[in-house]
Amino acid sequence: MSTDMTKTWFDGTNIITQEIPEAEIYKREWVGLTDEEIWSTVSRIGTSNADVNPYQILNDARAIEQRLKEKNT
Numbered sequence: 001m002s003t004d005m006t007k008t009w010f011d012g013t014n015i016i017t018q019e020i021p022e023a024e025i026y027k028r029e030w031v032g033l034t035d036e037e038i039w040s041t042v043s044r045i046g047t048s049n050a051d052v053n054p055y056q057i058l059n060d061a062r063a064i065e066q067r068l069k070e071k072n073t
Helices: 035-045 054-072
Strands: 005-010 015-020
Antiparallel strands (some): 005 015
């Protein structure tokens, strides 16, 4: 059973039907986190250690985000 969708419309003269494949129905553009969203999340989990480098946290978050993007697009 296919979950393709059929889109039909009238352009004034003709009835047009278009099949939209399932992959296109659920396709969404990747939206990454802003620096502020990363910092907000990090502050909620706590970074009280004085040895923590905030730039390394941001770099690690971006690396994790990139892996997620690769797996989900």
